[in-house]
Amino acid sequence: MNKFFFSKLALRNLKSNKQIYFPYIFASIATVAMFYMMVALRGNKFIQTRSDTLSLLFALGAIVVGVFSFIFILYTNSFLIKRRKKEIGLYAILGMKKSHVSKILTIESMVTSCFSIVVGVVVGHLLGELAFLVLNYALKFGIEMSFPFTIQAMLVTIGLFALIFLTTLGYNITQVTFSNPIQLIKGKQTGEREPKSSLILFILSLLLIGSGYWMSLTIDNPLDAMIYFFLAVLLVIAGTYFLFISGSIFILKKLKKNKPFYYRPSPFISISGMLYRMKQNAVGLANITILATMVIVAVSTTAAIFIGTEDTLTVRLPYENQRTYYETVDLAEQLEAIEKETEANGLNVTGTEMYVYYNLFSIIEDNKIMIGAADFAKEIPDTIQLLIREDYERIVGETVPLSSDEVLLFDSKNTFGFSTVIIGNTTYQVKSKIDNPLKMDKSQSPNMIMIVDSRETLESIMETDFRLREIDLPIVADAVISWNTNGTQAQKKDYSEKTAAVVSDSGNSYFQSRELLREEWYSMNGGFLFLGIFLGLLFTFGAALITYFKQVSEGYDDRDKFQIMQKVGLDKQMIRKTTRLQIVWMFLLPLIIAVIHVAFAFPIIQKLLLLFSVVNTTLVFWCFIGVITGFSVIYWLIYQVTSKVYYGIVE
Template sequence: MTLSKLVLRSMRKNLKHYYLYFFALIFSVTLCFSFTTLYTNPSVIETLEKSGTASTGFEVASYILYFIVTFFVLYANHLFMKRRSKEIGLYQLIGMTKGLVVRLIALENIILFILAVGVGMVLGFLSSRIFAMILLRLVELEAVVDLTFSIEALTQSTIVFTILLVVILIQMIWMIRRVSLLSLFNASKKADERIKPFGVFQMIMGIIGIALIYYGYYKSTQLFNIADPDAATNLFMNMLLILASTIFGTFLFFRFSVSFIMNLLRSRKKGHLNVVDVLAISPIMHRMKSNAKSLTLITTLTALAIGIMGLSYISYYSSENNARQSSPYDYMIIDNKGVEFLELLNKEGIRYEKEDYLMSEVDLNIEELISNGLKDSPLFFTDEMKTSVISLSDFQKKVPNVEINDGEALLTSYVNVLSEIMPLQKEKNIVAKTEDLEVTLFVTDIREDFLLYSAVNTGGPVLVVTDDLFDQISASGKERTQIGINLKDNNDLEKAEAIYEDLADARGFELEIVEGHPFTHTPSSYEELRKENIATFGMTIFVTAFLGLAFLLTTGSILYFKQMAEAEDEKESYTTLRKIGFSTSNIMKGIYAKQLFSFGVPLFIGLLHSYFAVKSGWFLFGTEFETPLMIIMSLYILMYGVFAVLTIQYYKRVVNNSL
């Protein structure tokens, strides 16, 4: 028999092992090539550059994708070589030299890899236009996307995948040549070594693993706690500490804690094990030593992917809220600069509503509103801060039912990053000062309503006082005006935006953030701010979605391959159980329990890791937390469920064919 026929027969025989690997490899190449084609497509680049959206993240993300694919292919190839160790040993036993075996396996890998890369590139080229349309949809841009074949993308991808193929062949040659004939027959059984009786040391290490994870979670909640002097001055070191304790704790959890829990469950049975226990608890215990590293890796990658995608989606999901916080009205006119905008709206027949505000400014001391713990922080400052002031009657234009009495005040617009890091307490006294006035006020409430353009109050809170007190403050301080305009009909938006843009030079008002250094600032409309946010964060969510898909493919496929290998190893056990009368449905109950652990536990811990990671600093990225994170988590759970179903179907075929 010729080598080529032997290769084809071997590939047909191993097709049941290769099909998902082949699909995953095609999918990975498709992602990489479409991504590379996308950022080299002239029509896409021109459109993004015109909108001011940076496209440099594409190139960085493409290299990360290549790294993920490389890791996945090398890991999967290692698993398959281990599964075929007995086959390789048989080849040598019938007289084939190691060199001939190497050529046989190398030809298989080359054929499989070239086919996958070829199909993946074709699909990547065809799908690049779809991905380009999705990207432009996310950033709300309109353009005609041409299906352009990129020589640059082809050259880059060919170089990367050729290098990857060479690395795979080196890995394969090294694995075949370094092992003895006897070890090849035992390689696939190493995961089945019996574990030692569970002792005090294993129990202690299991508890330490859970404690380290808890410690990492706790430290993450204190990461931006300025009341903690250590957290305030050693942010980077604390992040590394959280990362190290969580990852190492995860490894100890899988290595020792799981076995500890399983031993407790088995001890409660007092030796009376049913078929579910035999097929679920026992395999998990006996394989946990060899699986701890891979499960830790899968859990970490899952948490990383969900965390990155979660933060990106929080930013994108919060785009409108962030814009509305900066510009509470559709259009803002400060100090009557550009007031002719109203005349032009009337001239064009554009209907609108407007609200006028008078603003002043005080030096505000909010020390009493801050908890004692925060006052001890090295980052806390007791200096008075410049704060915008409005009257109660103006505030009631936005919130009609609010009332305050003489000597009282309330703070509003306090719902940004500052409010998360330094929360304020109501029903305390504050001191407000101007050059001619100093007054102590009792704060009745701290609200989230936004009324003033963010540049005017520099992102800080707004003080609301009684009308009489506001008149006194404005008499001794600087008074400003603001006109807030909302359109009645969104169909007029395009016309209004054009008029507002034409008056850009007239709308500029004087702003002084640093004393003695005034400058001219031109306010942006709500729609302009919203589009800027959408363009920036739409690009981010698109890139991270690609990376998240790659991470998901990697972790899900690795879990599937490992379970596939375990199913083949346990086939003899299924044969024995079938012979003594157990039905397929009885055996599958134990397999369901095992898969619930194999897929559910890494996913659950990964979700916990990502939740606490995102919760520690989500407010730096947006204004919404629960909804975007839950959406990302739900999608990940759904995709993991697909891999779990595929695995169960494979087990069912193995069980059915075991007798």
């Protein structure tokens, strides 16, 4: 036998079966491109320099897309091999050995997989470049976003999809090895066995999803939310797959037992057809649900971050300007100098807040502040901000008598119920509980604010903290002056730039201003929105791809059956009616489950957004509502287009 015989036969097979290979190769290229773009984004300079959390989020996204790619390629391959079983069976009847057939399948797989991987990486990079070019032009956020080409992303993509295609090849060879020719010839016409609804699997799915929901609903600390968010996501993803595989079958069997409903032409045909192929349908629906959830979360959160930029600036700086001193200063003299400098620039100071403070980072245990007990590498310490009585009285506008062994206490969590507080070896009486005297959002509030009687008491506590933590620095409390000014935005920006130049020359303090931060924050948050829109488009494309391929595969599976139905007298109108239940499963169910996931994820997402100083819950809520509405419309259009493909095949 000619050594090129199998290669020629494999290439001829690809050409003669182009009707089914074209959708498979297209789906493979698209999946490779989608995964490559997700991994390549981790090399984006914006993502690398902003925060480790952002990089970690994209790593999690790449893992999710990788799992989706594995499942989706296996699904499309099963459709392909099922339609070729008759052809493979004929090879065996004509005398070809199973080893020869396996060799042909291997060559076919090498050609299609290598082509898909190479073209997929190229297409992925070109689409990424094009998308970034268009978004940079359309959005104009003041920051040029680039889509990088990285060897690492390419190698990771090649490695993953080489493994995926090897797995599909192993599955295909197994189908040939363990089947006789007659089984293979009848394989295309052989329907799947009616799947059993596993109560254990159904309960497991509810437990997994419930655990993820419980984490979202019970976590209060934003830093804890960041840690547990990834675990909650993985639990819900796993639970979603199990829910669709087991729960959908359970519901269909319940509908089947409803005899008055089931024994009618439309429900009978639709439910029977879906029930026998529900394992494949369930995985496809679960994939769509997960991608829909990712679209909604990615676009909604980044939109909230960008739209809420002004709120973020206000949270970060409650006053328009703030100067922090690192040495002992007379606050009254400094404020007078600020007022004169402001007037020299044609503006006036309209509101002020100034105080001396020291932040004590420690562990609060009962009524004890355990100085030096916190291991900063392993745990997040409590923050206790110390102020002096004189500054507190000026801020609140009232006189409060306070002795050296007494303190006023603000407890952000309102859980401190003791009459004394112990710092080091000194016991202080809690004279009264107070509200937060400082103008700040609760998300920025320390665990405690403690008012002591004098600067001497404050420095005594500082000395204890420095000694126990072995800090060899001068004992000097920091001081802050915050103020607003009148004038236009342009005047305020000019004033801020001049003030910043003066402060930078002083060397004893630093200056912050909303006007100086505004452009930087809008650019940074615009970058987040840019990435959110890009990911939204990417995941929407993934959902569209699954929907299209699912409709094509179902169309080919249903065509012969519907032709038989037409021959026995079922008209085309009735054929269309038989797809209504499938439309409910295909269109409504993934969207409904995705919205439920998002609703339960809202609390933990809100906590995560606090890390970005997004505190406007109403804004976040309406961003989610807007994105859900927009995605629903897009998803409906996708389904309408792909439904025409389905009807074109079956009719």
